[in-house]
Amino acid sequence: MLExxxxxxxxxxxxxxxxxxxxxxxxxxxxxxxxxxxxRHICAACVxxxxxxxxxxxKKEMWNLFFVAGILLGGIVxxxxxxxxxxxxxxxxxxxxLVDYGITNYNNLVPEDIMNWQSLFTVKGFxxxxxGGFLVGFGTRYAGGCTSGHAIMGLSNLQWPSxxxxxxxxxxxxxxxxxxxxxxxLL
Amino acid sequence: xxxxxxxxxxxxxxxxxYLIVGMLFGIIFVKSEVIxxxxxxxxxxxxxxxxxGIIGSAVLVGxxxxxxxxxxxxxxxxxxxxxxxxxKFNKGQIYGGLIFGFGWAxxxxxxxxxxxxxxxxxxxxxxxxxxxxxxxxxxxYLRERLPH
Numbered sequence: 001m002l003e004x005x006x007x008x009x010x011x012x013x014x015x016x017x018x019x020x021x022x023x024x025x026x027x028x029x030x031x032x033x034x035x036x037x038x039x040r041h042i043c044a045a046c047v048x049x050x051x052x053x054x055x056x057x058x059k060k061e062m063w064n065l066f067f068v069a070g071i072l073l074g075g076i077v078x079x080x081x082x083x084x085x086x087x088x089x090x091x092x093x094x095x096x097x098l099v100d101y102g103i104t105n106y107n108n109l110v111p112e113d114i115m116n117w118q119s120l121f122t123v124k125g126f127x128x129x130x131x132g133g134f135l136v137g138f139g140t141r142y143a144g145g146c147t148s149g150h151a152i153m154g155l156s157n158l159q160w161p162s163x164x165x166x167x168x169x170x171x172x173x174x175x176x177x178x179x180x181x182x183x184x185x186l187l
Numbered sequence: 188x189x190x191x192x193x194x195x196x197x198x199x200x201x202x203x204x205y206l207i208v209g210m211l212f213g214i215i216f217v218k219s220e221v222i223x224x225x226x227x228x229x230x231x232x233x234x235x236x237x238x239x240g241i242i243g244s245a246v247l248v249g250x251x252x253x254x255x256x257x258x259x260x261x262x263x264x265x266x267x268x269x270x271x272x273x274x275k276f277n278k279g280q281i282y283g284g285l286i287f288g289f290g291w292a293x294x295x296x297x298x299x300x301x302x303x304x305x306x307x308x309x310x311x312x313x314x315x316x317x318x319x320x321x322x323x324x325x326x327x328y329l330r331e332r333l334p335h
Contacts, residue, residue: 016245074210078216
């Protein structure tokens with residue numbers, strides 16, 4: 001059983017389980033599934049700086065911080081006890097392309113070749129981690145949600161603004177991954 | 188004083204359930220490789236169905252769940268009626284959505300996976316997470332001057 005759980009889980013198992021988070025949070029305490037709000041609560045708690053957007057009672061949203069702390073713990077368990085002992089399987093077409101960028105290490109879900117502490121101080125590493133992270137935080141808050149809040153929770157509740165947001169996430173991703181990222185990875 | 192203490196304990200207990208749901212969710216994230224930079228690249232290059240299958244089936248299960256909750260007027264475990272706030276449209280969903288899409292493809296992570304990636308031992312992702320918090324802060328700072 002444990003051996004089976006250690007293998008990567010197929011989409012038709014993982015997807016429905018992720019979808020069940022929506023009713024689980026609603027039934028447990030009337031909470032709408034969403035993750036990027038946690039970043040706002042952290043700002044409100046740590047550096048509100050008199051900015052109106054961060055003036056609210058973040059303690060009332062404490063559940064969201066517990067939820068993301070749980071995700072971090074899940075990462076520890078998922079990679080520790082349930083860790084996949086084999087190299088990650090990646091589509092051959094992608095592997096072929098990544099060789100050109102010097103990415104050949106498939107031991108971790110986060111590519112060690114480009115995302116490590118040494119590379120952080122190179123232009124490429126800085127763009128991939130610091131600038132990329134900044135865009136994630138800025139963009140999700142500007143859009144009012146991320147993949148969980150808009151794509152999963154919003155679409156589950158048939159909200160058309162969430163469909164607009166989701167389509168824009170995908171367009172942004174297609175443009176970046178195909179047209180811009182290859183040049184960053186060649187740096 | 189005594190009452191206050193009980194209230195605090197209740198709150199801590201109330202929040203532990205979200206910690207547990209979060210943990211299960213994080214395990215699924217890792218085991219389904221949703222947090223993999225490689226999976227995100229495959230998705231945006233249309234090289235694999237995996238991520239589309241996950242997001243699609245998650246949305247389908249979520250939709251059916253919300254429909255059932257509304258149809259049968261299901262209450263929370265504390266007996267409260269369930270309320271879901273509607274999403275209001277503004278142009279931020281377009282501009283912000285595109286910007287997030289750029290960041291998603293670069294980092295290979297949305298906000299949730301950043302937490303899980305750190306848990307898997309990729310400590311350098313704390314920098315990505317701190318940058319995301321900085322980005323959120325900068326949005327709050329600029330908010331009044333941005334088109335919405």
